[in-house]
Amino acid sequence: MSFPGTAQEHTGQEWTERYQGALMNTFGPPQRVLVRGEGPYVWDVDGNKYLDLLGGIAVNALGHAHPALLKAVGEQLGTLGHVSNFFTSEPQVELAEKLLSLLGQDGPGGGAGPRAANGRVFFTSTGTEANEAAFKATRKTGRTTIVATEGSFHGRTMGALALTSKQAYREPFEPLPGDVRWVPYGDAAALESAVDETVAAVVVEPIQGEAGVVVPSDDYLAEARRITSEHGALLWIDEVQTGIGRTGAWFDHARSCITPDLVTVAKGLGGGIPIGACIALGDTATLLQPGNHGTTFGGNPVATSAALAVIETIEAEGLLENAREVGDAIRSGLADHPLVAETTGRGLLVGIVLTEPKAAEIQQAALDAGLIINNATPERLRLAPPLILTPEQADGAVKTLRMLLDEASS
Structure with a gap:
């Protein structure tokens, strides 16, 4: 054939x-x-x-060669393909606003309406980079310890790898950055024992994808929110695999009715065009300031146009x-x-x-x-x-x- x-x-x-x-x-x-x-x-x-x-x-997310994605990428590339981050573009701003709006909605279907979450977005090209940005944001709290879970996968760059539990990935590159404490996934009691006033953040996936689609109890993320709040630590939800409709909700953590401090997304966001985002909510949104972080391709007009088309198509269809x-x-x-x-x-x-x-x-x-x-x-x-x-x-x-x-x- x-x-x-x-x-x-x-x-x-x-x-x-x-x-x-x-x-x-x-x-x-x-x-x-x-x-x-x-x-x-x-x-x-x-x-x-x-x-x-x-x-x-x-x-x-939209399969292969979806007309909406082809149209968005082609039109944007024919108009404005790339600019440095000395400048911005309309789709970059619109996508940041849209992601904050989706985070402001309630419930697994995001049906409560278009109020925007109080936050800011940093665009990247991959999920690993989104997690690197979140990692750097946690350092701005003045604390250095992060609690991560066994079975986790957050990426393979040095910072993200430090939070990824699989020893075969980690050992060839140790020592890795950060002071990381490991706890069993889904064990709220173990998490409570590990979090104290030295912890900058707890990073957790709503469902562990790399580990084989491991689902915690329904109250696990709510418990994680309670524990981190009691100790002044950030709750960082890695939605790189679960976000943007994958689990039937815009963000899987929404079903727990919690507000995290950091949310990272990528994968399905661009439908095949490389894009990721680190979304910081509340006071966390001001942690990274000029000179603290940067990217060449993050927020690229073509990638952000593709992401807008993906979100619009998920809604429309x-x-x-x-x-x-x-x-x-x-x-x-x-x-x-x-x-x-x-x-x-x-x-x-x-x-x-x-x-x-x-x-x-x-x-x-x-x-x-x-x-x-x-x-x-x-x-x-x-x-x-x-x-x-x-x-x-x-x-x-x-x-x-x-x-x-x-x-x-x-």
């Missing part, structure tokens, strides 16, 4: 060999060489079609509700399989916890069957498909996954 403009003279294997000869070996060999995407589907160089149930790891309904259908469609211990997550961040360590085997079988999924741990599979995924597409994926689970059980 070939497509106009994508016919290739070289096979996937040949491209992979060229990749291995030209790129650093930071990711290992690529699983496939992709050439085209449309909606929730992608095609590889050999003509194979896949239903993308990973969405670039929760990035491609009812994709928050779609994420909730389709995600629930996927979880319920797999939950009763004998090889599935439980399904986890919210919205279209779906975890599949297996009774046996067969995640890698099932992930590879799924790829061969035309489904892109992730084996987060030996016992956990992760799905983060585009928010545009239809019930019919999800139903077909569930049937294929159940077949693969049957084969792995035999």
Whole structure:
């Protein structure tokens, strides 16, 4: 099978060999060489079609080649592609205002109306950079200790890596910056024991994605807010993976009815165009001052226009509700399989916890069957498909996954 403009003279294997000869070996060999995407589907160089149930790891919120995103990026690039941060642009200001407005809404659907949260935004190009900005903001409190959770992932630059728990990521680069205290994720009692007047901030994900879609108890974030407030520490919510509609809400922490001090977002915000944001609320908004931080590409007109288009499309197409309904259908469609211990997550961040360590085997079988999924741990599979995924597409994926689970059980 070939497509106009994508016919290739070289096979996937040949491209992979060229990749291995030209790129650093930071990711290992690529699983496939992709050439085209449309909606929730992608095609590889050999003509194979896949239903993308990973969405670039929760990035491609609108799928591939969405007309709204293409229009926004093309028009902005044709008008004003980049300016330094000696200047600003209309989409940069509009996006900052929009994010603050979304944070000012109540409930999982953000339905209380358009009041803006009291805060300020610093734009970046990635989630890691958003977390670096938040890390620097915590230092301006005059305290240096940060409490982070086991199983966390906040990025791989030196500051963000210091807050990422996986030893295999951390050990080659130690000593890392910061005085970090580790506590079990979801354990409010352990958190209370770790936080005192020396702690600058507690950083926590509403759902741990990298760990395999691990969900804490419903009161965990509220307890974290209480504990940090009692000791004058900041509560920093990392919504890089969960934010911008992924879990069926603009921000997943909203369901806990709390106001954090710092919120970081990225991934789905640009729908595939690199952008992140560190959002500081209340008094925290004034911690970073001129000269304290900077970026070349953060707040770029093209990236901020893309993000506005993503948010507008999520609103216009009812994709928050779609994420909730389709995600629930996927979880319920797999939950009763004998090889599935439980399904986890919210919205279209779906975890599949297996009774046996067969995640890698099932992930590879799924790829061969035309489904892109992730084996987060030996016992956990992760799905983060585009928010545009239809019930019919999800139903077909569930049937294929159940077949693969049957084969792995035999």
